[in-house]
Amino acid sequence: MKKIAVASGKGGTGKSTVSLLFALILSEDYRVKLIDCDVEEPNCHLFLEGPVKKQEPVKIFSPGFDLNKCTRCKKCEEVCEFNALVVTEKKILHFPELCHNCKGCLIVCPVGAVSDSYRVSGIVYDKSIDKKLSLRYAEQNIGEAKASPLIEAIKKDIQKDVQIVIYDSPPGAGCSMVETVNNADYVILIAEPTPFGLSDLKVTVEVLKKINVRTGLVINSSQKDNSILTDYASNIGLDILLNIPYSKEFAREYSRGIIVPDIFPGLKESVKELIKRL
Amino acid sequence: MNIASTSTGGSMSAQVAQSFGRCAYFIIADTDNIKDFEPIQNSAASAAGGAGPQAAKIINEKGAKILLTSKVGPNAEGALKEYGIKAVEGISGKVKDAIEEYVNK
Ligand code: SF4
Ligand code: SF4
Numbered sequence: 001m002k003k004i005a006v007a008s009g010k011g012g013t014g015k016s017t018v019s020l021l022f023a024l025i026l027s028e029d030y031r032v033k034l035i036d037c038d039v040e041e042p043n044c045h046l047f048l049e050g051p052v053k054k055q056e057p058v059k060i061f062s063p064g065f066d067l068n069k070c071t072r073c074k075k076c077e078e079v080c081e082f083n084a085l086v087v088t089e090k091k092i093l094h095f096p097e098l099c100h101n102c103k104g105c106l107i108v109c110p111v112g113a114v115s116d117s118y119r120v121s122g123i124v125y126d127k128s129i130d131k132k133l134s135l136r137y138a139e140q141n142i143g144e145a146k147a148s149p150l151i152e153a154i155k156k157d158i159q160k161d162v163q164i165v166i167y168d169s170p171p172g173a174g175c176s177m178v179e180t181v182n183n184a185d186y187v188i189l190i191a192e193p194t195p196f197g198l199s200d201l202k203v204t205v206e207v208l209k210k211i212n213v214r215t216g217l218v219i220n221s222s223q224k225d226n227s228i229l230t231d232y233a234s235n236i237g238l239d240i241l242l243n244i245p246y247s248k249e250f251a252r253e254y255s256r257g258i259i260v261p262d263i264f265p266g267l268k269e270s271v272k273e274l275i276k277r278l
Numbered sequence: 279m280n281i282a283s284t285s286t287g288g289s290m291s292a293q294v295a296q297s298f299g300r301c302a303y304f305i306i307a308d309t310d311n312i313k314d315f316e317p318i319q320n321s322a323a324s325a326a327g328g329a330g331p332q333a334a335k336i337i338n339e340k341g342a343k344i345l346l347t348s349k350v351g352p353n354a355e356g357a358l359k360e361y362g363i364k365a366v367e368g369i370s371g372k373v374k375d376a377i378e379e380y381v382n383k
Contacts (some may be wrong), residue, residue, distance in 0.1 A: 077335075083328025086335065086357045093360055095353050098328040 001158070003165045004278060005184035009200025009207075010170035013190045014220035016043050018244070020259045022188075023048075025271045026087045027133035030163040036137035037180040038170040039122060039150045045137050047259050058138070058153040059118035061101040065092045076105035090191035096146035099264035110245060133163075151179040162270035164275070173204045178211065185213045186278040188241065191225040201229070205238065216241040216278070241274055242267075279309045281380065282342035282363075283373045288317035290374040296348040298331030298365075305373050306340045309381050312374075314339070334361055346376050349380025 002053055006019045021033040023151075036044040063076075070092065077087045084233050085105060096119075106114045124139040138154045140147060147170065158165055169180040181187050187208055191201040202218075217233055219226050222243035233240050249261045258259035261268055284301035286293045295301030300323045307315035318340065326357035330350070334357035337345060345358065346369045358365050370378050 083330075084323070084324055086331050086360060091360065092315075093331070093356055095328065095331060095356070098331070098353065203282045221306040 001162055001165060002186075002275075002278065003167065003184045005169055005181040005187045006190065007168040007169035007181060007187055007204060008176040009173050009202075009204035010191070012193050013171075013200075014244070015171070016047075016168055016242055017168050017188050017254065017259070018046055018190050018218055018220065019255040020044060021244075021261050021267070022271055023133060023166050024259060024274075025133075025261050025268050026164055026166075027130070027145040028268075029272065030275075031132045031162045032134075032166065033158055033162045034133070034135045034168065035154060036135065036168045037147045037151050037154060037176070038149050038168060039138040039140045039154065041169060042139065044135055044168055045125070045127060046257050048127065048129045048133075048252075050127045050135070052125050053128050053134075054124075056124050058122050058150055060121045060126055060149040061103050061106070062096060062099065062117055062119045063094060063103075063105050064115040064117040065094070066113045066115065067091060069111050070109075071111055071113075073110065075110060077107045079104040079108045099256045101149055107191050113186045124150075125153050128192065132157075146174045147180045151176060155180075155183075159225055161261050162232060173200070177204070178207065181213060184213060185245065187213050188278075189215055189238075190220050191217060191229055192221045193219060193223050193229045195228065195251060198228050198232060198262075202232070205236065210259065214278075215239075218242045218244065220244050221246040223268070242270055249260050258261060279345050280306055280341040281309050281312075281344040281346065281377060282284050282337040282340065283316070283346040283369070284320075284348070285373045288377075289320070290315060290372075292373050294348060294369050294371060294373055294376050296370075298345070298347045298350045298354050299323070299325075299331075299333045301333075301347070304337055304340070304342075305377070306332075306337065306342055307377050309344075312377055312381060315377075327377055328353065331357040334358045334363065335356060338363060344380070346380060 012212045036042045086093040127135040172178040191197040216239035284295035285303040322329045330353040338361040345365045
């Protein structure tokens with residue numbers, strides 16, 4: 001199973017477009033699962049129709065406290081790296097939006113006053129698109145402050161017979177992106193040849209360097225002159241995998257929720273060739 | 279009774295800092311004798327998250343019952359309330375003036 005993440009620092013650069021193009025093209029030859037990791041704003045399901053095969057709530061740890069058992073020793077407060085707990089004489093305050101669900105408080109409490117309780121953070125859907133292509137996406141509950149636990153959950157339990165997994169990452173270079181690319185074999189970065197595109201690409205490349213995963217660049221809305229990106233890429237030794245030109249026709253279909261890989265001449269062949277190298 | 283002020287520096291002549299959780303210093307003074315004050319570095323300022331509740335813990339340990347600052351975030355507000363610390367927001371200017379004004383009010 002090959003796991004490929006599609007990421008970019010900037011939003012709106014074409015991550016979902018590229019993820020969808022790759023999923024549609026590669027599922028001609030392989031069994032592909034596309035996972036939309038942008039759980040705060042999923043969109044891949046708008047383009048791919050098919051029956052929902054599975055639908056499951058994702059539960060994350062959220063501590064409860066038994067104030068009668070609690071001795072106010074503050075061990076939970078000390079162990080909490082994220083300052084999500086405040087123990088006072090009267091009660092224990094838990095800040096769900098600061099909590100990273102690590103269970104540290106549960107483990108450390110000497111008197112068993114912390115309960116192993118959970119809350120639902122979102123719903124994961126499995127959609128079957130055609131024989132060789134399936135889509136997984138999630139909807140995060142309103143009010144959930146962090147996407148990482150849901151992203152971690154959505155990536156689990158992939159059917160054994162899937163040959164290529166594509167993770168469509170949320171925008172940015174923060175926790176959600178890192179969670180998405182975690183355990184990927186390859187990260188495809190998407191950027192447009194603009195100063196903003198370059199700036200956000202640089203940030204993402206820096207983060208990925210620390211994770212030490214193989215990366216390459218796809219230039220979306222490529223122009224005659226892409227030197228703003230190609231100069232940077234050649235300076236740091238970043239592979240340029242593909243150029244996808246701007247196409248009004250593609251954009252028109254896209255706005256109607258239809259992805260047509262054939263609009264780009266030669267794209268199918270390039271993508272099929274490319275996947276062998278990744 | 280102790281009063282705390284957020285501060286940009288470790289002396290009474292520094293300015294009241296805008297942020298509570300991430301200010302550089304707290305000045306803790308005794309309302310009966312404000313010359314008797316203690317500057318403490320805010321170790322919560324560099325916390326990855328939860329600087330507000332952490333800062334509330336710090337000034338609670340110093341026995342503060344009143345906090346002078348510009349603005350308190352929602353998490354810090356909850357923690358301060360639990361500790362029984364009264365937050366006075368919208369304060370700016372020199373720490374010394376702010377504390378004196380509050381005490382002599
Ligand atoms: S689960 Fe972890 S982050 Fe959440 S309150 Fe407990 S110790 Fe803190
Ligand atoms: S560790 Fe357990 S006993 Fe100690 S303060 Fe926390 S909940 Fe209470």
